[in-house]
Amino acid sequence: MRIQLFGTCLVDALFPQVGESLLRIFETYGVETDFPQGQTCCGQPAYNAGYHKEARKAAEHFLEVFAGSDLIVTPSGSCAAMVKHHYTRLFQDDAELLAKAEETAGRVYELTQFLVHVLHLPEKGLRGKGKVTYHSSCHLTRMLGVCEEPLLLLKSMQGLEFIPLPDTTRCCGFGGVFMAKLPEISMALSSEKADDILLSGADTVTGCDAGCLMNIADGLKKKGSSVNVKHIAELIAEGL
């Protein structure tokens, strides 16, 4: 089994531990990983800010770099949603690129989708530890429709106690450029999310989007909390 890994710019630049975890998981389960060196960003920051000409540049580049027939796996619900759902909107006026975008969209898997539906990891005896709660990020849940997959993985991990997070689908306040444009509201939302996490009694909070987790970590840090914030890839890799 061979895949193309789209690392995402956040993981590539800010969260090397998530990248390391991905490589461990893929090595363990015999997945041959190609990391196209030309990869940059999916273009979402520009797209969501309304700069669609710039987003289109990023998207065209992505389609070129990830050409081929292998599945494209990415550790982010938000970036997967960008490629799967928004690229086609950007290329409405260009039949050739639109076709390419549609073909590429069909190969994109968000990490937990890949781990559950292709590698069937919940049946492979995963291990974990501690009391873990889970934030379901907005684009993962609402755009990709990925609700069950992360829970299947977490609940299958022996030694891990899963604790549901109240109001789990409420936005953490990250929102990409939103966190920079309206930081006061963004911080108020991450603070509320941190309150919910503290209330849950978990020692670790996990999720599938580094951006949201970064924002949640900041909310927790401001409360002086010692709750760990880990991408789901890290939790899985730790138990291997």
Added chain:
Amino acid sequence: MSSQTSLDFRKNAAAALKDGSLRAAMQNATGAISRKRGDAMTQVDFEALREQASTIRMKVLDNLQMYVDRFSDNARKTGAVVHHASDASEARGIISDILKSRKVKLVAKSKSMISEEIQLNERLKEEGLEVIETDLGEYIIQLAGESPSHILAPAIHKSRQQVGKLFTEKLCCDYTEDPQTLTKIARKVLREKFIRADAGISGANFALSESGSIVILTNEGNGRMVTSLPPLHVAVLSIEKMLPSIRDLSPFLRLLPRSATGQVLSSYVSIITGTRKGGETTGAQELHIVLLDGGRSEIVKGAYREILKCIRCSACMNVCPVYRTIGGHAYGWTYPGPMGIILTNLLTGLENAHPLADASTLCGACNEVCPVKIPLMDLILKLRVDKISAGLAPAAMTWGMRLFGAAAASPTLFSSSKRLAHTFWPLIRWMGGKDVAGRLPEPSVSPLRRRLK
């Protein structure tokens, strides 16, 4: 064009965030309503129902002028006088003339967001009329001298302690914070006004073209009294409220109360068709229906037309993380939350309202609950695109994004900007401020790409 506007959304929001009482009231109320909404929707096939409702609303929008004309003709046949107002000022003038010519002194009003949009109360007060809001929430904010912060629950931002204090000050009663006692106090004042009122002003939830009827859903019964006790009833509504006929009403009666408050049905559903007829004992003797365009006949032709499907249920604001945290006043005009971001920009102009386009995390919760399938999140994103095309975005943002576009298309430039970010991180952190850059971790020295070379 300059990006300057009188609306400083960020400042408004930051001020609201410092109001602990407002935040607690907003969280409690919107949380409770959203939970009830979710529960109520499990009783119906939400997806099928909203598809049906959306189809009916689109059918109306596709032929809006025809439905408005048909409604006007049929309403006239039932004895109503129908007026067409192209904008707020004309609507205010029409209503003011009706009331003046009949020497009205006291007006009882039931809830109408269109009357807020056209700032009717201010005009009538200037002309020396006494106007009393009879919806409890509207009455509270009228006493407080404020504007609604929610389209359905106008006093949602107030705690019961604040309402208790307000009543003590304004109505000279003993302090209580018991909601039932407070309601009884208001009811006593309002009953007397209902009996004395020379005219009633209402809005409408829907207008039925085929029969010329207006439909009003209320919970307090005040709508029924406003429209039937005084001899004169003036209904003010916007043109897109049309439904083809009473046969189309059913999905909306099932969806609107559930979406709005989690109720299976509102306590009262009034379908008003014309004036009191011979032999009838209730109903206004004179009925005027004022249909406001206010820019809608242009909006319906454009790319944002789907916003006119809106039935004002407020579900989108109740689930919006931004609205839930700051309340409605920060949005600066009549309509807050996701639907408000779009309507305010369309009705008051992008040049005045564009900062609102940023007031969304694009989480998509609004799209999920909208009972008429308005792609709210997508329309907000479209506003951002249009804002940039209109030259209303800050120059620094535009330059930053140009740089981003260039870097995203060039791996060399992309990785060298990452290396630069790492090298200059302390500087970036300092320039970006503690509220933005201070919340990011330091860039990694051994990125994924190097590990996988």
